[in-house]
Amino acid sequence: MAAGSAVGYVVWEKLHTNFAVERANFDGLDIGSLHSIREIPGFLAFTAVFLVAVFREQRLAVFFLALIGLGTALTGFFPTYIGIAITMSIMSVGFHYYETYAQSLQLQWFPKDRAPVLLGWVVTVYSLATIVAIGGSWLLFQFFSFDYWLVFLVGGGVCVAAAVVGWGFGNLPDSGAKQRTGIVLRGRYWLYYALTFFAGARRQIFVVFAPFLLVDRFGLNIKDMLLLILLNEVLNMVLAPLVGRFIKRFGEGRTLIIEYIGLVPIFIFYGIVTTPWVALLLFILDHLFFKL
Incomplete structure (x- = not known):
């Protein structure tokens, strides 16, 4: 799932500027306002704690991982401001909520004595997947003359496939960790x-x-x-x-x-x-x- 999220997000992030300028004729105001919209789901990501009270966290992570892939896969089909804004919003909701749940699950499931090593492996896998996604995208453009829509589709498809695999593992047993389903703010962390x-x-x-x-x-x-x-x-x-x-x-x-x-x-x-x-x-x- 870490590799799938990396491919889905990185393909969108690294291609969308060229795509927006070359195909949708974006200017500075367009690109700035677009990313202002993109950050709205990030601002609202605190609501993730409320969903855990209703749905299993693992299922939520898989669902939002699929949203990352869906948003990325659809991007190339809508080379307009509205189209890019909508597909980007789908991707952004998936990304911000998936990251929230993924980090929580890692801390729950990794044994404390091995957590640093296992978290390091997650970062390694994510980094390798990032390099593969960037290099693979370059190869598709350079040697196969792929259009934007097809590269977006491939990257999003890989991400959705990772979500399907994650869903196929079913519900893992509860970790036994007691979780809070509220927002915690501490003044000393200002x-x-x-x-x-x-x-x-x-x-x-x-x-x-x-x-x-x-x-x-x-x-x-x-x-x-x-x-x-x-x-x-x-x-x-x-x-x-x-x-x-x-x-x-x-x-x-x-x-x-x-x-x-x-x-x-x-x-x-x-x-x-x-x-x-x-x-x-x-x-x-x-x-x-x-x-x-």
Whole structure:
């Protein structure tokens, strides 16, 4: 299911900017408003706790995983603002609710003594599936001349297939863990809430407007865009151990300070850059800071 969710979401995320600009003639206002709509399900994801009181969590996770695939699969058939907004909303509801339930189930089912290792394997599988999805999409465009709708359909189909497999396992026995079906907020965690808020705002710059800059202003086609994203993912895998050692030595606080200070010039140059290779370099640096 982790691999399926990665394929379904990554195919949508990495293709939709080029698709929106090339096929639906999106401008900056269109792409910005579209992603504002996309975040509404994320804002409402707290309601996931109420559904658990009625339905089994495992079934909910599988259902919303299928929604990710459905939204992705349908995207290429509707190259209009309304069409993309609707299919994106389907995908977004699936993604935000699936992630909520998947994280909860992992913490419930993984034994405490093995949880770090097993969670690490989940991240590894997700990362490998991400690279396969990006590389596979590039191959389909480069060597098989697939159109957008077909690549979206393949990516969404893989995600739906993963949901079918998950559904086929049936209901696993209860973990015995006592769960709360309410919202918990703690005043002492205000700093974490604030950092999460700013991280969400920063994420929109990287995920939404940086790719749009490359596609709209500098005309980066889908094949080159996928290669750039693939390079970013490989660099992240190579540098991740170094980042981990850096955090261990200097601490999370200093690492966050370096990250946010480093982002200031990157975002400033995003606004004034006129040279393609500089924009590409900024995108790569932004991605590296994004993974800190």
